[in-house]
Amino acid sequence: MTKxxxxxxxxxxxxxTIYTAKAKCPELIIVPPNYGLYMQCSRAFGDILREYSPLVEQYSIxxxxxxFTNMGRIYADPVEAAYIIKERIKEELGFTVNIGISTNKILAKMASELKKPDKVHTIFPHEIADKxxxxxxxxxxxxxxxxxKKLRSRAINTIGDLAQADLKMFKLFLKSHGVLVWNYANGNDISPVRENRRTMIKGIGNSTTISFDVEDKTTAHLVLLSLTETVASRLRQAEYCACLVSVSIKTNEFYSCxxxxxxASAKDCTNAIHEIACELFDELWKGEPIRHLGVRVSELCRNYFMQLSLFERDYEKQRAVDRTVDSIRERFGPDAVFRSSFLNSGVRFRSGGTIDDEEYPMMSSVL
DNA sequence: TCTGGGGTCCTAGGACCC
DNA sequence: TCTGGGGTCCTAGGACCC
Known part of the structure; x- marks a missing residue:
């Protein structure tokens, strides 16, 4: 994952890959991730920051x-304050951080990534050209x-090349994304530091790379079930229903579709979502060996009440079963109860999902 | 050159409506 | 049978983030 x-x-x-990494360094130590610990550190990190400003936004884990607007009354120099914060984190939490300082978010972010570790950098507007x-x-x-790749094909090799390129040409060439990166190259960004608003999530999905190539429909349907178990229970835990189900496939030749x-009506039942996922899979799959499968639900709405359909079956009984299974798993652990179809199947009965959906910071590629 | 898994946003084409 | 211009919705795929 990372180095x-x-x-x-x-x-x-x-x-x-672990294989090529070990070739470069045979005594390499490989450690599995520990998201619980990362979340704990992430929260403690945020708690310290909130002592230094009333407006703190978590951007990723x-x-x-x-x-730091108006914080000049308390800290004469933001760079000095950054060193104080950085040292406190190191002392109290035991890890180092990089801090980037500027007049907007893009420049601060770029500054924070300059040289690591344990550094404070600035990229103020007058320093853009140099740094x-x-x-x-x-x-x-x-x-x-x-x-x-597209930029380099136009002989734009550095951020400076991009900053000085003609914006009009960029609009034609890369559309709105071209305008965005041109602005970033010039340090233009007016996005505010926002409170972590509890934004509506847009979708929930799980996918997995299977440890063997799947070549039959039954196994594929079972893998889809194990993914749907997690997707649907996360959906219910978040108190949503979904109006759109998607299935994705990656073949052993890395072709994805x-x-x-x-x-017609919003759903949150494991069985209902799984049934649709299987139909979609059957329509999509042409028989190639499958390496990777994904299930995703989106177009979410709240599950407090829902429109029933005259033409579909009544899902209330199914929802009661889901609620019961959810509560058993909550009380006795996620493997307290599982479907017998997974017995001796070689497929895990639940796959995917983050450790703690409630608290996991929502990532976005937008500042 | 494709690691894997979780997301969001954008775009283009087609179907359909009036 | 297709005209023209306005629009929406759906679908698939691609690009980016960590």
């Missing part, structure tokens, strides 16, 4: 924005693999 700083010295990349424009285009927020269906 430590000592591992980086061996040129080990984030997302590299390991990133926060702090609005940011020399960087390769890939370093700019929102320039991923695809955009980088997806299929979705809008529902």
């Amino acid at each position: 430590s700083i000592p591992a980086k010295k061996y040129n080990i990349q984030t997302g590299e 390991d990133e926060y924005f702090i609005d 940011m424009w020399c960087l390769p285009i890939e370093e700019l927020f929102m320039v991923g693999r695809a955009t980088a 997806s299929h979705q269906r809008k529902l």
